[in-house]
Amino acid sequence: MSERWLCSAIAVLVVATYTPLFETLLSQSASNPYAAHVVVVPILAAGLLWADVHRARRSTDVMAPRRLCLAGMAVTAVAIACRSGHVLTQVLSLIAVLAGLVWSLYGSAGIRRAAFGLTFLLLMLPPPREIIAVIAPAVQYMVATVTAGIVSMLQIPVQQHGVFLRLPGLQVHVAEGCAGLRFLLILVVVTAAFARVFMPTTRGQLAVIGLSIPIAMLANLGRVLMITISAYAVGPEIATGPLHDYIGKGFWAVALLSLIGISILLRARTCVRWCLS
16 A cells, blocks of 8 residues: 555656656747647656556566665656756656656556657657758649649649749749658658557557657648649639638648557457467
């Protein structure tokens, strides 16, 4: 009973210690367009960690209570470090503290089970703005170039000027949001959590997560292409009105359903291999 109370006390201390971190993530999610996913990560990670470790056998090592005491001391020490306000330091310390708690309760076997969920927490870190500033323009230009090439193949007159596409009576701007990086980040986060729960093997999980990147890029390209062709055929209001958002949501759904379908096929293939072996 004393161990259970100690675990509860440490859990409360962890939540209290890292409340400023979660508040910072919430603020960044609202202000940074490339950090919309960071608030979802802790919620999904909590579910993944619970699903992974609750099946593990409790450690019966006599050192377990001492480990819990050490974990509690670590949380207290980290509380001081977190006052720095440095998000990277706070996230890494949170992972370290959770790893210590898992190790205290479930030993090394629990750490192995929780490795995915603990690593998943790194996705709480928003991508550095410096990297986005370098990648986004290049992806914008690539999307504009491919879109112009496909539109031209469809016998629609088009001229490309950087990230601008000029069609008869219409000019389409492939803006930064059309690069698809925001869409990519969210899809990778959702796919990683789904793959961990649904795919039975590490290889299958990595395969599904890896496939989410090209599928997100293809879905975004399809979205820009559909908006461009629709704006040419119907009117420029397609590129700025509500249909613009509906088309985007439609391609988001297609990408997600595609990944689910691929996961089902990979899982079935894995199960067949297990049955034959």
